[in-house]
Amino acid sequence: MGRTGTNLPKVGQYNRAVVLDQIQLADGISRVEIAAHTGLTPQTVSGIVRRLIVEGIVREDGLQTSNGGRSRTLLRVNADAGYAVGVHFDPAELSCVVVDLLGRPLVTMQRPTPPGAGPQRVTAAVAELVDEVLLTSGVERGRVHGLGLAAPGPIDQAPGEIVGPPQLSGWERVPIKQMVAAATGLPVTLDNDATAAAIGERWAGAGRGVADFAYFFFGAGIGGGLVLGHQIHRGGSMNAAEFGHTSVRPDGPPCYCGNTGCLESLISPAALVAEARRRLAAGEGADSDLARLDPASTDFDSVRLAAASGDPLAVEVVDTAAAWLATAVVTVANILDIDLVVLGGHGLRHIEDRYRRAVEEALATRTMARRIRTVRVELSPLGPDAAVVGAAALVLHATYSPQVSELLSL
Amino acid sequence: MGRTGTNLPKVGQYNRAVVLDQIQLADGISRVEIAAHTGLTPQTVSGIVRRLIVEGIVREDGLQTSNGGRSRTLLRVNADAGYAVGVHFDPAELSCVVVDLLGRPLVTMQRPTPPGAGPQRVTAAVAELVDEVLLTSGVERGRVHGLGLAAPGPIDQAPGEIVGPPQLSGWERVPIKQMVAAATGLPVTLDNDATAAAIGERWAGAGRGVADFAYFFFGAGIGGGLVLGHQIHRGGSMNAAEFGHTSVRPDGPPCYCGNTGCLESLISPAALVAEARRRLAAGEGADSDLARLDPASTDFDSVRLAAASGDPLAVEVVDTAAAWLATAVVTVANILDIDLVVLGGHGLRHIEDRYRRAVEEALATRTMARRIRTVRVELSPLGPDAAVVGAAALVLHATYSPQVSELLSL
Numbered sequence: 001m002g003r004t005g006t007n008l009p010k011v012g013q014y015n016r017a018v019v020l021d022q023i024q025l026a027d028g029i030s031r032v033e034i035a036a037h038t039g040l041t042p043q044t045v046s047g048i049v050r051r052l053i054v055e056g057i058v059r060e061d062g063l064q065t066s067n068g069g070r071s072r073t074l075l076r077v078n079a080d081a082g083y084a085v086g087v088h089f090d091p092a093e094l095s096c097v098v099v100d101l102l103g104r105p106l107v108t109m110q111r112p113t114p115p116g117a118g119p120q121r122v123t124a125a126v127a128e129l130v131d132e133v134l135l136t137s138g139v140e141r142g143r144v145h146g147l148g149l150a151a152p153g154p155i156d157q158a159p160g161e162i163v164g165p166p167q168l169s170g171w172e173r174v175p176i177k178q179m180v181a182a183a184t185g186l187p188v189t190l191d192n193d194a195t196a197a198a199i200g201e202r203w204a205g206a207g208r209g210v211a212d213f214a215y216f217f218f219g220a221g222i223g224g225g226l227v228l229g230h231q232i233h234r235g236g237s238m239n240a241a242e243f244g245h246t247s248v249r250p251d252g253p254p255c256y257c258g259n260t261g262c263l264e265s266l267i268s269p270a271a272l273v274a275e276a277r278r279r280l281a282a283g284e285g286a287d288s289d290l291a292r293l294d295p296a297s298t299d300f301d302s303v304r305l306a307a308a309s310g311d312p313l314a315v316e317v318v319d320t321a322a323a324w325l326a327t328a329v330v331t332v333a334n335i336l337d338i339d340l341v342v343l344g345g346h347g348l349r350h351i352e353d354r355y356r357r358a359v360e361e362a363l364a365t366r367t368m369a370r371r372i373r374t375v376r377v378e379l380s381p382l383g384p385d386a387a388v389v390g391a392a393a394l395v396l397h398a399t400y401s402p403q404v405s406e407l408l409s410l
Numbered sequence: 411m412g413r414t415g416t417n418l419p420k421v422g423q424y425n426r427a428v429v430l431d432q433i434q435l436a437d438g439i440s441r442v443e444i445a446a447h448t449g450l451t452p453q454t455v456s457g458i459v460r461r462l463i464v465e466g467i468v469r470e471d472g473l474q475t476s477n478g479g480r481s482r483t484l485l486r487v488n489a490d491a492g493y494a495v496g497v498h499f500d501p502a503e504l505s506c507v508v509v510d511l512l513g514r515p516l517v518t519m520q521r522p523t524p525p526g527a528g529p530q531r532v533t534a535a536v537a538e539l540v541d542e543v544l545l546t547s548g549v550e551r552g553r554v555h556g557l558g559l560a561a562p563g564p565i566d567q568a569p570g571e572i573v574g575p576p577q578l579s580g581w582e583r584v585p586i587k588q589m590v591a592a593a594t595g596l597p598v599t600l601d602n603d604a605t606a607a608a609i610g611e612r613w614a615g616a617g618r619g620v621a622d623f624a625y626f627f628f629g630a631g632i633g634g635g636l637v638l639g640h641q642i643h644r645g646g647s648m649n650a651a652e653f654g655h656t657s658v659r660p661d662g663p664p665c666y667c668g669n670t671g672c673l674e675s676l677i678s679p680a681a682l683v684a685e686a687r688r689r690l691a692a693g694e695g696a697d698s699d700l701a702r703l704d705p706a707s708t709d710f711d712s713v714r715l716a717a718a719s720g721d722p723l724a725v726e727v728v729d730t731a732a733a734w735l736a737t738a739v740v741t742v743a744n745i746l747d748i749d750l751v752v753l754g755g756h757g758l759r760h761i762e763d764r765y766r767r768a769v770e771e772a773l774a775t776r777t778m779a780r781r782i783r784t785v786r787v788e789l790s791p792l793g794p795d796a797a798v799v800g801a802a803a804l805v806l807h808a809t810y811s812p813q814v815s816e817l818l819s820l
Contacts (some may be wrong), residue, residue: 013423105764163781212646226745229510233638235747239779250659259740259776327657332668334652335636335745337645348541366669369564369649371573401530 019048023058023075024102025209030064030072049075056081057101083139085147085186086392087126088193089113089176090219091167094122096129098137098144103393107137108385119174127183132247147186148394150196150387151176153223155339158236160190167220168178184330189394193217193387197344197380198225199232199397200390203284206342206378213340216243216325218347218387228336232397234383246270246328263328266352267321269300269347276303276317279354285313304350315354322355326362333367333375344380345387425450431459433468433485434512435619438520440474440482466491466512487511493549495557495596496601496802497536499523499586500629501577504532505798506539506732508547508554513549513614513803517547518795529584537593557596558804560606560797561586563633567648570600577630599804600678603627603797604651607754607790608635610641610800616788623750624742626653626735627796628757632674638746642807654678656738673738677731678711679757686713688726695723714760732765736772743777743785752792755797762789 015038022034035045052058059078063071079100088095089115097108111129114121126149134141152165160177162168177190191199198215201207207215211230213370222244226233233240244264245257252261265271276290277298285291289311290298306314329341341363345357356377363375381387432444445455462468467486473481489510498505500523507518519539524531536559544551562575570587572578587600601609608625611617617625621640627633632654636643643650654674655667662671670700675681686700687708695701699721700708716724739751751773753765766787773785790796 006421006424011416014416027814154782156782182466228638229641233746235779236749237747237782238747239746239778239782242747244779245744245778246741247658248660250734250737257776257778258780259744261737324660327660327671331656331741332745334655334669335650335742336643337647337650337652339646366667368652368655368667369645369647370668372566372647372649376674 013095015044016048016052019045020052020057020077024077024203025120028064028074028076029075030074032072034075034111037350055151058175059114079104083137083144084395085130085133085144085184086182086196086390086394087147088152088388088391089122089126089152090387091152092131092195093218093383094125096133097385097388097392098133098139099389099392099396103389104398105385105389105392106139107133108388109133109136115315118170119176119179123176123179128182129321130184131188137335137336141185144186146189146395147180147184148189148191148196149176149180149389150191150391150394153192153194153242154237154239155190155192157190157234159211160188163277191391191394192223192225192239192241193219193391194223195225195234195238195362196390196394197229197382197386198241198342198390200386200393201225201342201344201380202227202232203393203397204389205344205380205382205386207340210340212336212338213342214241214243214329214340215380216329218343218345219387220347221268222269222347226336226337243328245330248324248327248331251389263324266324271322271354272303272317273298273300275320276314279313285311288313290314300347307354308350318351318354319358322351322358322361324353326358326366329359330362330366333363333369337369338375340376340378342378342380344382346383348379398406417675425454426458426462427586430462430467430487433462434487438472438474438486439485440484443478444485445557449468451499482604482804489514493547493554494802494805495540495543495554495594496560496606496798496800496804497538497540497557497590498560498798498801499532499562500603500797501562502630504539505795506536506543507795507798507802508543509799509802511805511806512608513799513806515795515799515802517543518798519543519546528580529586533586533589533593535732536590540594540596550596553597555803556599557590557594558591558599558601558606560601560603560802560804561587563602563652564647564649565600565602567644569602570598580589601801601804602633602635603629603765603801604633604805605642605644606649606800607636607792607796608637608752608800609648610792610796610803611635611752611754611790612637612642613803613807613815614799615754615790615796617750620750621687622746622748624651624653624739624746624748624783625754625790626739628753628755630680630757630799631678632757653742654740658734658737658741673734676734682713682727682731683708683710685730686724689727690722698723700724710757717764718760727767728761728764732761732768734815736768736776739769740772740776743773743779744781747779748785749783750786750787750788752790754792756793758789758816 010217031045035042060073061076064075065071079102081101086097095110097105154163156163162174164172176246177188181188194217207213213227215225224240224241224243245262247261248278249261253265254260255262303314305320360377428666441455445452470483470486471486475481489512491511496507505520507515564573566573572584572586574582591598604627617623623637625635634651634653636651645806655672656670662672663675665672665675674811717728770787
């Protein structure tokens with residue numbers, strides 16, 4: 001109980017990561033600027049930078065002319081100093097990426113997840129895909145720092161297990177971390193898919209340099225990630241940020257999670273399709289393009305494309321979903337008092353502007369602290385690749401990003 | 411943007427606070443145990459303890475016999491080494507306490523807040539009450555480290571202002587921190603009342619040594635405090651943990667906060683009374699004791715006392731409220747993956763067991779991570795004094811508790 005202390009070697013590692021974080025966040029930064037931003041002495045910064053240059057992680061690149069006329073050398077991350085592999089294991093699709101030290105994707109590949117496949121077959125498919133991505137990119141396996149694996153939660157981090165995610169029947173306490181490490185020969189970092197995507201946003205997306213933000217991930221379900229005080233908040237069992245299981249409508253449908261009226265059960269792709277079909281079956285939407293199609297062919301893409309082109313029935317379905325989302329976001333903002341909400345994931349495609357507007361308006365008019373500050377809303381610049389880029393960023397984040405938890409660990 | 415670095419003096423202060431935290435949390439602890447718990451070297455621990463003893467903050471007290479037969483000196487906080495004053499400013503009541511270094515109350519006093527009073531009169535009343543409490547306790551003002559002021563939010567921390575709390579009309583951006591400091595001659599630490607109470611729980615209540623917990627505060631409204639990673643999470647505008655403004659029923663009543671269906675609007679004392687009266691007016695509860703009284707005399711106390719004695723109508727009103735609460739708690743647990751939920755505040759009296767059971771059952775059956783771990787529920791051992799003890803703890807917490815934010819600040 002209580003907190004743990006810290007010591008000099010840990011402080012050294014921490015400050016090294018703080019300096020690297022500054023270089024990674026900036027597009028060219030001088031030693032003087034790093035000292036000013038971090039509160040470290042110029043001597044400390046110089047010493048750390050010298051070692052980073054010797055190790056090949058950072059390089060000097062160009063000059064900055066200051067007001068006084070003296071020019072300062074700019075530092076950048078040496079993008080080719082190492083690589084990381086990201087794998088996103090989704091029940092429908094496996095994605096794999098190799099990124100450089102700046103988190104920039106070199107090669108990204110997808111293939112369908114073998115339908116109904118068990119852990120062995122999925123692991124084999126992952127290993128094959130990793131081989132292919134490395135081969136195509138020309139990156140040697142020995143220069144890869146590790147493999148980040150983003151998988152559906154819940155996850156039990158200590159043994160590295162997937163604990164029976166709702167979309168994967170038969171996956172009960174699967175030691176996926178160990179299985180993928182054995183199959184690929186790479187050290188594996190396992191995390192919840194939405195947490196991985198949030199780390200991707202912090203590394204290379206909308207959350208760069210933001211202290212407190214919530215990332216909402218729209219896939220087959222609604223997940224999320226939380227950055228609080230510049231750190232990922234995973235929670236005691238590593239399953240925080242389950243924004244899809246915010247209960248927003250107590251008389252709503254029972255959710256597979258055991259709760260009722262969960263956001264996910266109201267606005268998942270399946271829920272939107274069911275709602276559109278229900279309205280069509282009830283004879284609504286005489287003026288809707290959807291009414292002219294075979295009802296069985298109404299799927300998520302047809303609903304969101306129709307909404308994007310202004311079809312009244314589809315717009316109503318999507319705007320109703322956006323209103324549920326806005327309610328959940330206001331609850332999250334009132335609980336956490338965050339700076340920023342990031343919306344991302346492939347489930348947002350074609351409806352992102354309606355969702356964004358609804359959330360922005362709700363944050364501006366319904367949060368407790370709105371008279372003190374406005375919570376910003378951003379669409380993920382990483383788009384549908386957030387989870388797989390985030391999976392690779394897991395490795396880089398673990399290797400390079402300042403972790404208070406490491407500073408304080410035993 | 412990005413995190414800041416750290417340096418030796420900050421590390422020294424931090425480790426000092428870590429050691430003091432261990433001594434404060436334990437009922438007698440040896441230097442060897444502190445080293446084992448904190449990961450600090452025995453030399454570092456000895457040096458810090460020596461200085462704490464010289465300063466009079468810690469004392470040696472008794473011996474512990476270890477297995478090997480060698481006895482170790484136990485360390486305790488020297489409770490009389492200093493004091494703190496806590497003030498809880500509630501629209502109905504002012505409370506004031508003086509506590510010793512262990513957070514133990516010496517004298518506690520209450521008096522009604524002058525009804526409808528403006529900032530000047532309230533400040534004067536606070537100063538009088540502080541004088542009286544110090545006089546009665548016999549503690550000299552010079553030995554008081556500071557005054558912690560717990561006030562209704564929202565609060566703007568930088569200028570130390572109360573920003574128009576809903577229950578206080580005419581209190582628009584009142585510089586209360588400065589006013590109370592001038593009137594009492596004590597340095598003032600201002601915080602949200604519910605945050606203060608959460609700090610009190612961390613210091614002297616159910617949250618001792620717990621990494622992640624949510625504290626629900628039941629007063630005229632429903633507030634809260636969050637401890638995440640052993641730190642109070644205040645949020646970017648210092649207004650996190652507004653659990654009362656979790657939206658749980660979208661078709662519920664509009665809340666003064668601008669949102670709809672907020673937990674607070676459904677389960678505040680006023681809401682429970684209104685619901686009991688509504689049911690009585692509708693002819694429900696023929697077998698209820700409440701039906702035999704003048705409806706105008708049905709107040710919060712009569713409803714909760716009736717519920718405590720098993721009155722069916724009152725039980726239904728309270729259990730319905732407990733169910734809304736449970737829904738909000740499950741949402742908080744799914745968002746933050748906490749270890750513990752603490753329920754506290756005077757609004758809980760007589761109904762705490764019903765609330766606790768409902769919350770426990772919901773956490774055991776409806777959270778996402780329930781198969782990995784169970785979230786505990788505790789009733790606040792500080793009871794109705796949580797906010798004022800917490801206000802005093804604010805001062806002690808700021809003075810002694812390890813703050814990662816301080817370790818990392820510029």
